[in-house]
Every structure is written in C-alpha cells, then in structure tokens.
Amino acid sequence: MPTSLTFLGAAGTVTGSKFLLDHGAHRLMVDCGLYQGEREWRRLNWAPLPLDPSSIHEVVLTHSHLDHCGYLPALVKQGFAGPTLATEGTAELAAIILRDSAHLQEEDAENARRGGYSRHDPPLPLYTEADAEVAIRTLRALPYGEARDLGSGLRIRFARAGHILGSATVAVEADGGTVLFSGDLGRTDHPVLRAREDPPAARTVVLESTYGDREHPEPGAEPHAEFADAVRRTIRRGGSVLIPAFAVDRTELVLSALADMLERGAIPSAPIYVDSPMALAALQVYRSGRHQDELKPGAVQGLERWPGLHTAHTADESRALNNPHRPSIIISASGMASGGRVVHHLKSLLPDARNTVVLTGYQAVGTRGRALADGAHEVKIMGRYVPVRAEVVVDEEFSVHADSSELVDWLLRIPEPPETVYVVHGEEAAAESLAGRIRRETGWTVAVPRLGERVLVD
Known part of the structure; x- marks a missing residue:
C-alpha cells in the first residue's frame, strides 16, 4: 500500500509544523501548529489547507507549544472530527495553551477594532474560545512506549523527547516501514526533565533544525x-x-x-x-x-x-x-x-x-x-x-532545543541507517547547515523539503 508524506508546514521556516501522511485511504496529520514570526508566514494561518480537513482520520501532537498544536481549533472549525492523540502531559498542557491562544485571538481582534490599526473591517479572530473548547474535546492521551493501532496497517508509538513536559518523538509504522518524527528535541541534560530517549530504527526520519547551525555555549563556572x-x-x-x-x-x-x-x-x-x-x-x-x-x-x-x-x-x-x-x-x-x-x-x-x-x-x-x-x-x-x-x-x-551536535548525536543513535532524512522546522540557513553536516558525517541521503512538497516513504 503506497504511503506518502506532504510537508504542509515548518518547511522553509521554524514554525507552523504540519506533516501529512497518506497511507492508502488513511490520512494522518502529525502536528497542527500555528505560523508565527514574519507576516508572509503568519498569513498562511488564514489560507485554506490544500485538502479537506474532514478527510483527516487523526492528528498526532509531538508536544504542546503553539507552533505544534495552535492550529488545531482552526482545523476543527474547518471540519476535522477525528481524535487528537498526544501524551498525557501534552494533552494537559495543550488544553491550557489552546484556551489562552483563543483568548488572545479574540482580544487582539477587539483591540485592532478599537484602535483602528487593522486593514480588515471588522478584524476577526482566527478562532474563538468556543472553537478551542471543541478542539480540546478531541484530545486523547496515550502513554509513552505503548503502540496504538490506528487501523489500515498504521501504528504509532511515543518516546520521550526531553524538550518540555509531555514532548515526544513519534514513530509511525506503516505496513512494516517506519516514519520517525523528532518533534522538538531537548538537550542531553534538561534541568527538570529526564533525558530524551534514543530513536528506534526508521526508514524515514523527519528531523527538526531550530538550532541546526549553531552550538550552545559551554556553561561557565557561574550559571546565567x-x-x-x-x-x-x-x-x-x-x-x-x-x-x-x-x-x-x-x-x-x-x-x-x-x-x-x-x-x-x-x-x-x-x-x-x-x-x-x-x-x-x-x-x-x-x-x-x-x-x-x-x-x-x-x-x-x-x-x-x-x-x-x-x-x-x-x-x-x-x-x-x-x-x-x-x-x-x-x-x-x-x-x-x-x-x-x-x-x-x-x-x-x-x-x-x-x-x-x-x-x-x-x-x-x-x-x-x-x-x-x-x-x-x-x-x-x-x-x-x-x-x-x-x-x-x-x-x-x-534554551532546551538540541543544538547542531546534539541533533546529530540523536540521529546517530538510530540502530540502522535510514533511507532518507528530511530536515524541517528551521530557518533556511539552519536547515541547510544541518543537512550538509549530516551528509558529510554519515553519507546518508538528506533533503530539505519545500513547503507543500510530497514524497513517497513506503
């Protein structure tokens, strides 16, 4: 059964994570984030997705930051009616974040209306607090390490990513092949969380590159x-x-x-x-x-x-x-x-x-x-x-984002070389820098996908 991966977000930029897996007739979205930052990207929050949201069977969240979960109320508003799968920590924190995001959406629209500084008349929120409550009701918590059968030959499994509470890497098994999504990876030593887990074997890896072109400074004798x-x-x-x-x-x-x-x-x-x-x-x-x-x-x-x-x-x-x-x-x-x-x-x-x-x-x-x-x-x-x-x-x-060396170290712990590594969720220079480093150090096939690009991963 053919399986394809479409990069609907976090391609060419560090926000708006959305990755679509089509496995036969089954459609799964990994992360559902808001775009933040430059206006050219934020405008995409308002653009219709190139698919019918009601055709998505499940959304899977790697963690609760807004650029990974903040589009969910808009997706639900447009017709998504399936479950949203996440770890217990992510489900709990995402509810808090989505309510706050909706409140701010409404508040910003009202401030723009009163201040007269919007080009829209009237300025409207992307979604409302009522939309957020509907989205929150779709959340379903899964423990780390437990495989969940989604039907159609698909299974998912969460592992600790060590970035924030509830953060996870997601392995999606599709008829024997595995697509591994890093989400946002934490550093090797988080001040509060247990260490991230090593990755499983995967044919395809989708790797973040937020700090792909830099190294964190060595801690000094006196922290901060x-x-x-x-x-x-x-x-x-x-x-x-x-x-x-x-x-x-x-x-x-x-x-x-x-x-x-x-x-x-x-x-x-x-x-x-x-x-x-x-x-x-x-x-x-x-x-x-x-x-x-x-x-x-x-x-x-x-x-x-x-x-x-x-x-x-x-x-x-x-x-x-x-x-x-x-x-x-x-x-x-x-x-x-x-x-x-x-x-x-x-x-x-x-x-x-x-x-x-x-x-x-x-x-x-x-x-x-x-x-x-x-x-x-x-x-x-x-x-x-x-x-x-x-x-x-x-x-x-x-920073609790893995830097370039920490990202490569995590990748090298994969038990066997993947067929392809896709570098996403980074500004252009960071993504290209990390991709080049991985090629040099491993000889693997590494690509930096374009927004909207579709590839086969079966």
Missing part, C-alpha cells in the same frame, strides 16, 4: 552569569527587569535560575512577579505530581521554592506592573514577545533606559523578540512605534 549581572545593574539604577518567557517550561526554568541566584547571593532581593495566567496554570501541571515518571528526582520540590512569589491573575494586577513602584523582576508570556501581556509591559518599560529586557530563548525571524535581540531602536506595538531605550540582554543558557 550575564543574566545575574543584568539584574544587579538594573536594580542599582532603579529599573525593573522584564523577562518574556514561554509559559510552558521556560517560566519554570527562569524561576529555578532566579532561585539559585538568590540563594547564592548573585542578585539582590527584589519582588518577582509571574504575569501570565497560562504560565501559572502550566506551573501547576509541573508541580502536580502526575508526571513524576517524566521529571527528574527532586524536580517538583525544586519548583516549590517560591512561597512568597507574586502572581498577577487579573488584568488590573497586570496593568499595575506596567509602572512598578520599585525595582522588580517581571516574567510574562509570550517568549518571543509576539503577543500576550508582555506586549503591554514592553510598551511601558522599553522607553526607560533604567529598565532591562532579558530574552531567554529562541527568537524567530519577524518577532519582536528577534528585533530586540538584533538591536532594533524601535519596535511596533499596537500600531505605533515604541523607542527601545531599555537595555536588552540575551541569555542563551535557557
């Missing part, structure tokens, strides 16, 4: 030294530190790092606020004890070191942080400053040179975070340009 220096400088000059952080996993790691800094005396005591309802909900999932088999021993206890942590749940509590009355540390989503409450904080805090913005992870091209990292003098927020006078610091130590 540049971050600590920035906090000390900022508080001395009477400013506040704003940390755009992904609500899932990154907020936990930032809190853990700040706790370590305080215990070592590396930073002075200052109020620390978490201003993200989604991050607070995700933190409770990590702390819940329901995922002990995925967390390192002692990880939950490490996340309980904050009896005096300040949290901002309501909009009024969040607005109060736009002008802190004393030097403070504010952690708020989103991690690339592309939406959410952090955008309002940037609008207020960027013009003041006493303040500092600390970026803690990958910043996709076209996002405000990338513009700040690249030294922009102004950034556009809610239809107006805001001057960047605040200090901007990038802390690369927080």
